[in-house]
Amino acid sequence: GEEQKKLDVISNEVFVKALISSGRTCLLVSEENEDAIIVPPAQRGKYIVVFDPLDGSSNIDCGVSIGT
Numbered sequence: 001g002e003e004q005k006k007l008d009v010i011s012n013e014v015f016v017k018a019l020i021s022s023g024r025t026c027l028l029v030s031e032e033n034e035d036a037i038i039v040p041p042a043q044r045g046k047y048i049v050v051f052d053p054l055d056g057s058s059n060i061d062c063g064v065s066i067g068t
Contacts, residue, residue, distance in 0.1 A: 019039075026048060
């Protein structure tokens with residue numbers, strides 16, 4: 001794995017909060033977390049989401065394009 005940067009952490013937090021608050025997901029698997037995130041029952045939906053919140057973050061310092 002690549003070194004985790006501050007922007008990785010921030011983008012991951014944004015994705016996790018948005019996906020949980022959507023009420024549509026039951027399990028989240030992010031490249032930034034070692035373990036899957038189980039959505040609390042009160043906010044649980046039926047979808048499992050697997051994501052990389054910020055692809056190419058190793059290029060942040062180079063000014064090269066990054067995205068999600």
